[in-house]
Amino acid sequence: MTLGFDSHCHLHFHHFNEDLDAVVTDSGKAGISHIMIPSIDVETAERSADIAEKYNLFSAAAFHPEHLPEESIGEAEWLAIKHVLLRPNTVAVGETGLDYHHGTFEPAKQIRWFHRHIELAESIGYPLIVHSRGAESEVLNQLPSSLSVPVILHCWGGDESLTDIAVARGFYIGVDGPLTYKKSNKLRGLIPRIPRDRLLVETDSPFLPPEPFRGRRNQPAFTGFIIMKIRELWGDNMSIENTSYILWENAMRAYRLHPGNRRADIVYRYGDSLYVNLTSRCQNNCGFCIRKSADGIAGYSLRHREDPSKSLVLSTIEAFPIEGFKELVFCGFGEPTLRTDLLMTSATAAGARGVKTRLNTNGLCTSFLSDRQVVTLLRCFDSVNISLNASGAREYNRVCPSTVEDPWEHLMKFIKLVKTTCIRARVSVVKNSGADMHRVTALAERLQMPLRIR
Ligand code: SF4
Structure with missing residues (x-):
């Protein structure tokens, strides 16, 4: 061609x-x-x-x-x-x-x-x-x-x-x-x-x-x-x-479109919300992860070759008119809590502009943050969405292979900490992930958390 x-x-x-x-x-x-x-x-x-x-x-x-x-x-x-x-x-x-x-x-x-x-x-x-x-x-x-x-x-x-x-x-x-x-x-x-x-x-x-x-x-x-x-x-x-x-x-x-210097979008629009893409790194390798089959979604390029600098992320959020959107979702093409400091600074800055903020996370940050740090992090947001994707440790290890030791224990600990705050929270599961949907639904009920099936 x-x-x-x-x-x-x-x-x-x-x-x-x-x-x-x-x-x-x-x-x-x-x-x-x-x-x-x-x-x-x-x-x-x-x-x-x-x-x-x-x-x-x-x-x-x-x-x-x-x-x-x-x-x-x-x-x-x-x-x-x-x-x-x-x-x-x-x-x-x-x-x-x-x-x-x-x-x-x-x-x-x-x-x-x-x-x-x-x-x-x-x-x-x-x-x-x-x-x-x-x-x-x-x-x-x-x-x-x-x-x-x-x-x-x-x-x-x-x-x-x-x-x-x-x-x-x-x-x-x-x-x-x-x-x-x-x-x-x-x-x-x-x-x-x-x-x-x-x-x-x-x-x-x-x-x-x-x-x-x-x-x-x-x-x-x-x-x-x-x-x-x-x-x-x-x-x-x-x-x-x-x-x-x-x-x-x-x-x-x-135009920064070449694979060698491709610019990934830091802030992108999806539906009536804006999303912030802080990193393409993640501790997991979920079988259904979009990163396995695409470099982005909805026409946006989201795979960072390396994490964007703190100053570029902050200036991008500051420059864009985020106030006009339903909420600012920190999710990334990876796990946003891996950039804890930047995540907190960005969410706090957005909150100060009166913008609703949501954290989408795999809930594994208790593996590298203290309980106190996790609660402090959560307080920067209006709501949190936690990827559950399994009904127990064995199923999680199969559906979401992780580099974190005992990821299920960390996920359950994170959910417990979330419940100690008054942040709005829900768990989610991907429909075709291979998880047992009945058991995941039952677990969400036991955890008393709303479940979103994606
Ligand atoms: S936790 Fe999310 S970003 Fe990480 S591998 Fe799984 S689906 Fe992908």
Whole structure:
């Protein structure tokens, strides 16, 4: 299968309303397997997210510097952008930046909003897509010297010295259809200055069609014509497929989708609640565990390659509008109590914002916490869901093999401690886990705990 990535394509614009299905199908036929759809305001961010989810593509949310909100509704719209960033296929903040060419808004306002986007991207760990027109030097000045997220300089128009600075700072540089235009010698002259692992190909559809499509609506299926020009400028005998693959890999890294640097979602939406994913580690290896067959749920990527840092978890929870949801559930793609300190700090911070919090746990934390610590932990939450999944020690060992010694004893001890607090609690069992459901139901009754069958 051919791999190709149109790293910047506005499929949300009305130009695609009539034939979006065909445009996406044609791009696949042309070898463009991945598309990033950046947006320019709340409405297009929502539309981009819809398209990305429908066609299994990716989207980004932000205010374009030509489409900044009025001051009076700025905060409400900013909140709406954050809501879109919680959607499963929305994986970047963009496009933001500066546009001094059209100059719709005064520079001070543009710079203020540019910084809000930069701070948001950093606080939630999302890549940043930057627009710069007539403001390439100013964009580089405004980007902080050390950034923890990838920066994509889309449709780059800087000169040689600015390109050298951007390259030295490790930014990704996107080139578009004009690379194929007869008069674009300056742009073509930049290609040898950009390391091959930093170059991105993009169409910026429906704009900037490459030769031989000038004057027509651009579309992702035309990406190959820009790739062919890049291959020619690289000047070796690499096949078009290999050139496309290198550029695809670059975009996968830039957007943190590559297996080598894949970003896992820390906060994700499921039903009317938000979930917090602190770790992919667990002491158990339950036969029914979702982690055995998938890297996430509901379109979210949840398998952390390594635990996210405390500061990233806290800043992510702080940045997102958690107040609008029924509850904040700490469950993870693993066992959240393995990060006890962070769990308590995050739940307390959410509680201070008036948000209901729930802990989903395997109940084995008594194996590494004192009774007192367990009770202190529980007091950070409004409710707790405990995975029971068995009616006794033998069955538990079969259904939920554990590295914890005597896990059933620890689970029963945890349930006893829960009952000493006034926290709302229930136990749960997975329907097809292989546990004896009658006996599990009877045990829940004896424990006087509500049972949820999942
Ligand atoms: S306790 Fe939960 S996370 Fe751990 S293996 Fe079992 S199902 Fe998976």
